[in-house]
Amino acid sequence: MKRYLAQCGLYCGACSSMLLHDKAMGDNELMDFQVEYQDSPCGGCASGVNPDCEFIICNQAHGTQCCAFCAEFPCPMIIKFSQDEWEHHIDVIDNLHRIKEIGIDAWLAEQKQQWSCPQCGSRTHWYQSKCCDCGATWACRYK
Ligand code: SF4
Ligand SMILES: [Zn+2]
Incomplete structure (x- = not known):
């Protein structure tokens, strides 16, 4: 689903705010999903919630x-973003190279697989290390 592609190369489908949004919209797969910290639902960067985003503009x-698909990629702005305080931003450069290589749809399918529970296949978010559905645990990619 293209709504999970952010212009900067983030996969919004693994953002806890997007998971909370999809749960609120009635996604049955996410009925047991919860986050242990305060977060607010978000429809994703592609939904137009951040019109002032420098990458959208x-x-x-x-x-x-x-x-x-920009001729200037990787420009100083995207490199700086990949090196800021949010650990998951480090993946945007690799993500964007991968999108160039295999296309958006195949990349989205890869990301869906990458951010699913290895045991039951439930959706998970970037900083998750325990499945809300089956209880499986894994090493968090960013901690
Ligand atoms: S100049 Fe940089 S931030 Fe702007 S579209 Fe191109 S790669 Fe993205
Ligand atoms: Zn699971």
Whole structure:
């Protein structure tokens, strides 16, 4: 689903705010989903919730669907973003190279698989290390 692609190369489908949003919208797979910290539902970057996002504005100016298809990629702005205080941002450069290589749809399918519980297949978020459905545990990618 393209709504899980953010212009900067993040996979919104593994954002806890998007998971809370999808749960509120009635996604049966997420009825047991919960986060242990305060977070608010978000419809994802592709839904237009952040019209002031520098990556949305810049991609509009370049006529590109995401930074992967920009002639200036990887530009200083996306490199700086990948090195900020949010650990999951470190993956955007690799994500965007991968999108260039295999296309958006195949990348979204890969991401869906990557961010699913290895035991039961339930959706998980970037900083999760225990499945809300089956209780399986794994090493959090970013901690
Ligand atoms: S200039 Fe940088 S931030 Fe802007 S669209 Fe291109 S790669 Fe993305
Ligand atoms: Zn599970």
